[in-house]
Amino acid sequence: MATTATDTLDYSVLPDLPADVFTAPLQKPAHVGDDWIEPEQKQYSSAEDAIWNDLFGRQMDVLPGRAASAFMAGLEKLDLGRGGVPEFKAMSEELNALTGWSVVPVPMLIPDHVFFWHLANRRFPAGNFIRTRETFDYIQEPDVFHDVFGHVPMLTDPVFADYMQEYGRAGWKAMRYNRLKALGSLYWYTVEFGLIEEAPNDLRAYGAGILSGPTEVVFATEAQSPNRIMLNVDRVMRTDYVISDLQPTYFVIESFSDLYRQTVERDFDRLYRNISPAFTYANSAVIDVDNVVHRGTQEYLLRGGRGSGAQPI
Numbered sequence: 001m002a003t004t005a006t007d008t009l010d011y012s013v014l015p016d017l018p019a020d021v022f023t024a025p026l027q028k029p030a031h032v033g034d035d036w037i038e039p040e041q042k043q044y045s046s047a048e049d050a051i052w053n054d055l056f057g058r059q060m061d062v063l064p065g066r067a068a069s070a071f072m073a074g075l076e077k078l079d080l081g082r083g084g085v086p087e088f089k090a091m092s093e094e095l096n097a098l099t100g101w102s103v104v105p106v107p108m109l110i111p112d113h114v115f116f117w118h119l120a121n122r123r124f125p126a127g128n129f130i131r132t133r134e135t136f137d138y139i140q141e142p143d144v145f146h147d148v149f150g151h152v153p154m155l156t157d158p159v160f161a162d163y164m165q166e167y168g169r170a171g172w173k174a175m176r177y178n179r180l181k182a183l184g185s186l187y188w189y190t191v192e193f194g195l196i197e198e199a200p201n202d203l204r205a206y207g208a209g210i211l212s213g214p215t216e217v218v219f220a221t222e223a224q225s226p227n228r229i230m231l232n233v234d235r236v237m238r239t240d241y242v243i244s245d246l247q248p249t250y251f252v253i254e255s256f257s258d259l260y261r262q263t264v265e266r267d268f269d270r271l272y273r274n275i276s277p278a279f280t281y282a283n284s285a286v287i288d289v290d291n292v293v294h295r296g297t298q299e300y301l302l303r304g305g306r307g308s309g310a311q312p313i
């Protein structure tokens, strides 16, 4: 495997958070340790298992032909549709046999440096709770459906699994340069909202933010509004993103090997020295160096986006 210049670091120990690095102020619950892992996965009620089943069924109506083949294969390999919220221990054993990854339950969003540490050790932290019927369509915090259904199938792909580990390792360096925001943008536009060109004119979603909800799957792959631009790591890390609405721009990869190569071969030391603390490009911008697959009309955004009644077209 290619390696970044962070080889001298010991990834088995929790990294120190430099004093000048800002991360979201999260209150660690008293019952979890510094690793933020829950002692046990939650026991779900039958009503909660039914929520999982309904969410699963809703996604399966829209994903075939729109989700990446690697994602669909991962769902199958782990048999995530067998009914009810998957049991993390059994799922981790199957996943571990495929790519050496495991899934660990965490109570909520966890601090960045803890998140990077888990990824660098091939552990994926997944939210323990599941949304309610009242928040069935939209939740702000990632729940077990988003984390397990959206993220875990992709971890069965060996190259993508390596990319996720490299991303975790890259976190160490981003902290040293106080550029977590830039690295967060790369995660956003790949792991959460990435598209892959599987064949000419056949774009599929591999990002968990797209795959775990019904609207964005169609919007990201078929709508006229959003831009679709070939991924360039430097450009993406300078680009702002929107958390609570459909994305004005999606970035497209040729293959997971290409994504892996673009990331591990990039000299992040040099990039972080040259990148400004604030984002350079708006999330709807198209710039002259872009390799544009589809220039969006941005009609959805221009009509006011979420809450305005604008159609996601």
Ligand SMILES: [Fe+2]
Binding pocket: 142, 146, 147, 150, 151, 192, 208, 209
């Ligand atoms: Fe996520």
